[in-house]
Amino acid sequence: MPLKIAVCIKRVPDTETRIKPGADGKSIDEAGVKFVLNPYDEFAVEEALRRREAAGGGEIVAVAVGPDAAQETIRTALAMGADRGVLLKTDARVVDSLAVARLLAEDLRPGGYDLLLFGKIAVDDSSHAIGPMVAELLGVPCVSAITALDLTESAGSAEREIEGGVEVVEFRLPAVLTVEKGLNQPRYPALKGIMAAKKKPLEVKPVELSGSGIEVLELALPPERRAGRIVGEGPDAVPALIAALRNEAKAL
Amino acid sequence: MTGILAFVEQRDGALKRVSLETLTAARAIADLMQGSVTALVIGPPGVDTSSLGTYGADRVVVVADERLRLYQPGAYTAATAARVREEGPAAAVLSATALGKDLGPRLAARLGCALASDVTALAFEQGQITVTRPVYAGKALLRLRVTGRPSVITIRPNSVTPVERPRAAAVEQGSAMPAEGSVRTVAVKEPPGAKLDVAEASIIVSGGRGLKEPANFALIEELAAAIGGAAVGASRAVVDAGWRPHADQVGQTGKTVSPNLYIAVGISGAIQHVAGMRNAKVIVAINKDKDAPIFKIADYGIVGDLFEIVPRLTQEIKKLRAG
Ligand SMILES: Cc1cc2nc3c(=O)[nH]c(=O)nc-3n(C[C@H](O)[C@H](O)[C@H](O)COP(=O)(O)OP(=O)(O)OC[C@H]3O[C@@H](n4cnc5c(N)ncnc54)[C@H](O)[C@@H]3O)c2cc1C
Ligand SMILES: Nc1ncnc2c1ncn2[C@@H]1O[C@H](COP(=O)(O)O)[C@@H](O)[C@H]1O
Numbered sequence: 001m002p003l004k005i006a007v008c009i010k011r012v013p014d015t016e017t018r019i020k021p022g023a024d025g026k027s028i029d030e031a032g033v034k035f036v037l038n039p040y041d042e043f044a045v046e047e048a049l050r051r052r053e054a055a056g057g058g059e060i061v062a063v064a065v066g067p068d069a070a071q072e073t074i075r076t077a078l079a080m081g082a083d084r085g086v087l088l089k090t091d092a093r094v095v096d097s098l099a100v101a102r103l104l105a106e107d108l109r110p111g112g113y114d115l116l117l118f119g120k121i122a123v124d125d126s127s128h129a130i131g132p133m134v135a136e137l138l139g140v141p142c143v144s145a146i147t148a149l150d151l152t153e154s155a156g157s158a159e160r161e162i163e164g165g166v167e168v169v170e171f172r173l174p175a176v177l178t179v180e181k182g183l184n185q186p187r188y189p190a191l192k193g194i195m196a197a198k199k200k201p202l203e204v205k206p207v208e209l210s211g212s213g214i215e216v217l218e219l220a221l222p223p224e225r226r227a228g229r230i231v232g233e234g235p236d237a238v239p240a241l242i243a244a245l246r247n248e249a250k251a252l
Numbered sequence: 253m254t255g256i257l258a259f260v261e262q263r264d265g266a267l268k269r270v271s272l273e274t275l276t277a278a279r280a281i282a283d284l285m286q287g288s289v290t291a292l293v294i295g296p297p298g299v300d301t302s303s304l305g306t307y308g309a310d311r312v313v314v315v316a317d318e319r320l321r322l323y324q325p326g327a328y329t330a331a332t333a334a335r336v337r338e339e340g341p342a343a344a345v346l347s348a349t350a351l352g353k354d355l356g357p358r359l360a361a362r363l364g365c366a367l368a369s370d371v372t373a374l375a376f377e378q379g380q381i382t383v384t385r386p387v388y389a390g391k392a393l394l395r396l397r398v399t400g401r402p403s404v405i406t407i408r409p410n411s412v413t414p415v416e417r418p419r420a421a422a423v424e425q426g427s428a429m430p431a432e433g434s435v436r437t438v439a440v441k442e443p444p445g446a447k448l449d450v451a452e453a454s455i456i457v458s459g460g461r462g463l464k465e466p467a468n469f470a471l472i473e474e475l476a477a478a479i480g481g482a483a484v485g486a487s488r489a490v491v492d493a494g495w496r497p498h499a500d501q502v503g504q505t506g507k508t509v510s511p512n513l514y515i516a517v518g519i520s521g522a523i524q525h526v527a528g529m530r531n532a533k534v535i536v537a538i539n540k541d542k543d544a545p546i547f548k549i550a551d552y553g554i555v556g557d558l559f560e561i562v563p564r565l566t567q568e569i570k571k572l573r574a575g
Contacts, residue, residue, distance in 0.1 A: 013388070015389070015504045015505070015523070015524050015527075016523060016524075017388075017391075018391075018523070019388045019391040019392045021392065028388070028392070039505055040505075095394065095396065096366065097357065097360075097367055097369075098360055098361060098364070098365070098366060098367060101357075101361060123388070123389055123504055123505070124387065124388055125387055125394075126369075126370060126385075126386065126387050126388070126389060126508070127357075127367070127369050127370075128353045128357070128369055128370070129356070129357035129360075129367055129369055130357075131357075132354055132357040132358045132361070133357045133358070133360065133361040133367075134361075135358070136329070136357070136358045136361035136362050137361050140434070141325075141326075141434040141435035142325065142354075142358070142435065143435065144353070144354045145350065145353075145354075147498070157438075159441075160350065161350065161498075161499050162323075162349075162350035162351065162440065163263075163349060163350060163449035163451065163452055164442060164443075164447050164448065164449050165440050165441055165442040165443070166440070166441045166442075167322070167323065167350075167437050167439070167440050167441075168437070168438050168439040168440070168441065169435060169436065169437050169438070170435070170436050170438050171434060171435040171436070172433075172434045172435070175435070180498070181498055181501075181505055181506075182498040212360075212364065212365060212366045212367075212400055213365060213366040213398065213399045213400015213401070213403060214366040214367075214368060214396050214397070214398055214399065214400065214403070215396065215397050215399060216394065216395070216396055217382065217395040217396060217397050218394070218395040219387070219392055219393070219394050219395075220392065220393050220395070221391075221392055221393070222386070222390065222391070222392065222393050222530065222531065225530065225535070225549050225551070226551070228535070228547070228549070228550045228551040228552060228553060229551075229552065229553070230542070230547065230552075230553045230554070230555055231552050231553065231554060232554060232555075233554065233555045233556050234554070234555075234556035234557070234560060234561065235556065235560045235561050235563075235564040237554045237556070237561070238554070238561060238564045238565050238568050239568065241536065241552055241554055241565070242565075242568055242569070242572065244552050245513070245534070245536070245552065249513075249533075249534045249551060249552070251455075251512055251513040251533065251534040252479070252513070252569070252572075
């Protein structure tokens with residue numbers, strides 16, 4: 001049975017980026033920062049592609065909330081194989097997960113999707129929130145941080161890692177799933193895909209954010225770690241290490 | 253009520269230790285706003301809640317039903333949201349565990365309120381809660397003011413030290429919700445000798461590619477066992493190579509951890525690894541390359557061959573424990 005799948009994707013700084021607070025002291029200095037598709041969202045896109053391949057058909061829509069530049073991020077998903085893209089365009093730098101979730105839910109609600117895929121977490125704001133929030137707003141089941149997935153026509157079973165174990169969760173479709181690393185191995189866009197992506201439809205819709213009651217006071221670098229020291233070389237340094245851990249650091 | 257609702261997590265009928273951290277944080281904020289703390293426990297009948305008063309709960313509400321032994325997202329969200337609506341706390345706080353990271357956002361969306369997730373510090377300033385949370389996987393800290401009420405706050409394990417603040421907490425029964433049907437947790441698979449999770453451990457010994465092959469992780473496991481109560485972590489290089497499960501991975505695409513002690517063995521200290529562990533209180537590095545970046549953030553380092561150093565370290569710690 002062909003599935004209609006939405007994948008929510010975010011444009012984030014590359015994980016190699018050295019973060020520098022900007023002049024406003026509330027967000028990062030974006031000068032020279034390379035932006036990429038959120039790594040967890042690559043797993044979500046890949047899963048959508050595999051499900052479409054397994055079903056022998058279907059449609060995959062990549063949806064992002066973000067600035068104009070997020071069109072590039074959407075093109076990456078299209079190059080991997082998504083069919084079309086939607087940019088909910090705003091220049092606001094959002095820290096309010098619910099505000100983003102509301103925009104996504106509003107756009108996704110009339111879409112008739114069988115499956116709504118998200119990354120587990122965005123590596124910039126690290127909230128781990130948008131997927132479960134959208135599910136709540138749409139009133140559909142959600143399983144977060146999945147590492148295994150079994151789907152039938154109208155239902156599914158997924159596994160999610162918990163502390164020292166794995167939960168097995170059954171759900172009905174339509175459903176929201178957020179994807180943990182390990183579910184699959186994302187493909188690299190092939191040259192053919194990159195060429196094809198340029199011609200795929202990408203709709204841009206301006207949106208307004210409505211806050212839910214949270215505001216940024218400051219974005220700062222974590223305190224520098226106090227300069228450490230090499231206690232010695234080779235196994236003979238072990239007693240000195242243990243002494244330091246016990247007497248100085250009180251960590252043993 | 254002016255105060256805080258603390259969601260207390262149980263696993264298989266026993267309270268999780270991390271919940272006492274969350275309760276301690278709730279108590280501290282409630283004291284600053286001169287409010288009270290209600291601890292909410294959802295789970296099977298018979299959970300021992302006696303420690304909740306000890307750690308500062310004024311009241312304990314227990315929603316007990318055998319069908320709530322496992323985390324049932326629908327029923328847990330409904331029961332918690334109902335409590336928040338009834339009591340009108342300034343905030344609901346949860347631990348940022350696998351459960352809390354799932355329940356927190358659902359709760360915020362259902363209540364239509366703000367969420368601050370994975371916070372490492374809370375304060376109360378000019379009548380409002382402020383929080384600090386690591387972003388960019390720990391490369392920066394974001395300070396936020398929570399202006400809405402209520403709000404939902406999840407607290408990262410190991411960021412608060414539990415403190416006893418005894419209260420004569422009255423225990424009430426809350427009403428049990430039937431499990432909602434469209435999503436259901438049917439089982440929890442625990443590997444034999446279930447391991448301590450890196451996200452919850454106060455000491456972590458992590459290994460990297462310097463271990464050369466998967467079997468050598470025995471050295472890391474022996475060291476963790478000798479220390480006692482330490483979890484085994486890993487760099488992405490060895491997770492990607494299939495030596496260790498992804499659950500053990502520390503870093504930007506693994507877990508962000510804040511233990512008291514982090515021992516990095518044969519790990520170079522790539523920016524994505526460091527992002528995940530730089531908030532450890534004390535960092536030890538063992539690496540044969542004196543220029544490895546891990547030494548830049550380590551408090552203590554030993555330069556040399558891990559295959560000589562780690563067995564000696566294990567042996568010395570065992571001696572210490574025996575003495
Ligand atoms: C998008 C993205 C996300 C990533 N996320 C993560 C993440 O979450 N976590 C993570 O860890 N990495 C992550 N990485 C990978 C990261 O960039 C590094 O590749 C990885 O951390 C390296 O692992 P390592 O230190 O074990 O291996 P290496 O860099 O190969 O280091 C091995 C170290 O062992 C030392 N060594 C070798 N032999 C010995 C010996 N006999 N005795 C003592 N020391 C010895 C060497 O000197 C070296 O320093 C990510 C990368 C990307 C691109
Ligand atoms: N601005 C956004 N646009 C589209 N999807 C998003 C956006 N922000 C987050 N998401 C999705 O929600 C997931 C979790 O993000 P977060 O809750 O911000 O950690 C991401 O992996 C994406 O799938």
